[in-house]
Amino acid sequence: MTKKKSHILRNVLIVILIAAVAALAGFIYIYSQTTKAADSSNTTQTNVVIPDGSSTTAIAGILKDDGIINNELAFRMRAKMDGAEYKAGTYSLSPSMTMTEISEILIKGRDNANTVNVTIPEGYTVKQIAEKMEKSGVCSADDFIAESENGQFDYEFLSGAVTGEHRLEGYLFPDTYELYKDSDPHAAIDKMLSHFNDVYNGLITSADSAVTSKYNENQIVTVASLIEREAKLDSERADVASVVYNRLDKGMKLQFCSTVQFALGKVKSRLYNSDLKIDSPYNTYLYDGLPPGPIAVPGKKSLEAAMNPASTDYLYFVVSSKGDGSHNFAATGDDFAAYRDDYLSSLTD
Numbered sequence: 102m103t104k105k106k107s108h109i110l111r112n113v114l115i116v117i118l119i120a121a122v123a124a125l126a127g128f129i130y131i132y133s134q135t136t137k138a139a140d141s142s143n144t145t146q147t148n149v150v151i152p153d154g155s156s157t158t159a160i161a162g163i164l165k166d167d168g169i170i171n172n173e174l175a176f177r178m179r180a181k182m183d184g185a186e187y188k189a190g191t192y193s194l195s196p197s198m199t200m201t202e203i204s205e206i207l208i209k210g211r212d213n214a215n216t217v218n219v220t221i222p223e224g225y226t227v228k229q230i231a232e233k234m235e236k237s238g239v240c241s242a243d244d245f246i247a248e249s250e251n252g253q254f255d256y257e258f259l260s261g262a263v264t265g266e267h268r269l270e271g272y273l274f275p276d277t278y279e280l281y282k283d284s285d286p287h288a289a290i291d292k293m294l295s296h297f298n299d300v301y302n303g304l305i306t307s308a309d310s311a312v313t314s315k316y317n318e319n320q321i322v323t324v325a326s327l328i329e330r331e332a333k334l335d336s337e338r339a340d341v342a343s344v345v346y347n348r349l350d351k352g353m354k355l356q357f358c359s360t361v362q363f364a365l366g367k368v369k370s371r372l373y374n375s376d377l378k379i380d381s382p383y384n385t386y387l388y389d390g391l392p393p394g395p396i397a398v399p400g401k402k403s404l405e406a407a408m409n410p411a412s413t414d415y416l417y418f419v420v421s422s423k424g425d426g427s428h429n430f431a432a433t434g435d436d437f438a439a440y441r442d443d444y445l446s447s448l449t450d
Contacts, residue, residue: 137199137200138196138197138198138199139168139169139170139171139196140171140196140197141196141197142197143195143196143197144195144197144285144287144288144291145195145196145288145291145292145295146193146194146195146279146280146281146288146291146292147167147168147169147193147194147195148191148192148193148279149163149164149167149169149191149192149193149194150163150190150191151163151187151188151189151190151191151192151207152189153189154189155187155189157176157177157180157181157185157187158173158177160176160180160187160207161173161174161176161177161180164176164194164203167194168196169194169195169196169198169203170196170200170203175200176200176203176204179200179201179204180204183204183208185204185207185208186208187204187207187208188207188208188209188210190210192206192207193216193279193280193281194206195288197288215281215282215283216279216280216281216282217237217238217239217279217280217281217282218277218278218279218280219233219234219237219239219277219278219280219289220276220277220278221233221273221274221275221276221277221278221293221398222275223275223329223397223398223399223400223403224275224329224330224397224398224399224400225273225275225397225398226270226363226396226397226398227246227249227267227269227270227273228242228246228366230245230273230398231243231245231246231249234280234286234289237280237282238282238283239280239281239282239283239284239286239289240283240284240285240286240289244286245286245289245290246266247286248285248286248287248290249268249269249273249286249290250265250266250268250269252286252287252290254269254290254291254294256294256295256298258272258297258298258301258318258319259272259294261317261318261319262319262394263319263393263394267393267394267395269290269294270326270394270395270396270397270398271322271323271325271326271394271395271396271397271398271399272293272294272297272322272395272398273290273293273294273297273398274293274294274296274297274300274398275398275399275400276293276296278292278293280292300401300404301318301322301404304401304404304405304408305408307408307409308321308408308409309408309409309410312346312407312408312409312410313408319394319395320391321404321407321408322394322395322399322404322407323391323392323393323394323395323396324342324345324346324391324407325395325399325403325404325406325407326395326396326397326398326399326403327341327345327355327357327359327360327396328341328342328345328399328403328406328407329397329398329399329400329403330357330359330362330363330396330397331357331359331418332403332406332428333426333427334425334426334427335402337418337427337428337430338402338403338405338406339406339409339410339411340411340413340415340418340428340430341406341418341428342406342407342409342410342411343410343411343412343413343415344413344415344416344417344418344430345407345410346410347413347414347415347416348416349390349391351416352389353416354385354386354387354388354389355385355390355391356385356386357385358372359396359397360383360384360385360386360392360396361376361377361379361383361384361385361386362396363383363392363396363397364379364381364383364384365379383396413430413432414432415430415431415432416431416432416433416437417430417431417432417433417434417436417437417440418430418431418437419431419437419440419441419444420444421440421443421444422443422444422446422447424447429443429444
């Protein structure tokens with residue numbers, strides 16, 4: 102072999118070697134991406150729809166567009182390695198999941214996904230929500246409460262919320278959520294806060310300017326929580342709101358039993374005079390003005406009523422004797438006393 106041919110062969114071998122090393126490095130890099138999450142700190146869950154008949158390439162594109170993955174090629178490699186046959190359906194996924202985790206969920210299919218539907222009713226406190234999460238198998242109540250007190254959540258409305266144990270009270274929007282079992286409570290909380298943010302921002306655009314110019318977001322949500330705990334009928338929510346604002350305008354104590362229940366940390370079928378003396382800033386029998394923050398999570402209708410109160414001169418309301426959860430509203434103490442006596446009389450009949 103001549104020196105020239107030997108030189109050419111050596112160069113060819115070097116090129117082949119470089120190409121092989123580059124290919125191996127590329128494979129190693131792509132493979133490494135299959136074991137990583139797109140954003141391990143972002144636990145926000147998104148409903149991802151995989152249509153029937155979607156190819157792996159199409160699914161990778163959907164996941165990329167929804168922000169669940171950041172490397173389509175890596176996902177396709179993961180699918181090939183798994184010999185995956187992905188199933189159509191709607192999946193609750195987050196950027197904090199690795200491609201391996203996502204692939205496993207899509208292979209199992211929606212019917213076998215490790216999720217549970219959890220319904221949070223209007224009027225629940227954070228403590229009650231935490232207990233519901235534990236019963237549903239999402240996370241322990243203690244972990245949920247700890248995260249609600251100390252977790253980092255990037256929502257502007259929380260800048261005006263109270264600090265400490267009641268920080269998220271009133272902001273975990275009531276609805277039915279699809280959540281992962283045995284998961285980090287941060288994802289569940291973030292999902293509820295995000296929903297609250299969407300609902301509140303959708304309502305505030307049509308709110309009464311007299312309310313929004315005088316009260317901040319935390320105060321409006323606090324009023325909404327009072328409405329949620331006091332009103333049983335949707336038709337009365339705006340009237341209850343008017344009582345709140347009318348009493349505040351006149352410098353009257355609110356004297357809402359629901360705030361005492363919150364201060365006591367439990368719901369009692371009957372409050373005694375000793376209960377009304379509990380020393381808590383949430384006790385509106387003792388302290389002027391609104392409580393420091395919400396006392397429960399208000400639903401959409403209570404938020405709407407807090408933003409758009411009825412125009413009345415009502416200062417009082419009391420449960421009616423009808424037994425249907427309705428109230429009688431009054432503008433004077435005499436009328437209130439008459440309605441109250443009528444109700445008390447109905448209890449002894």
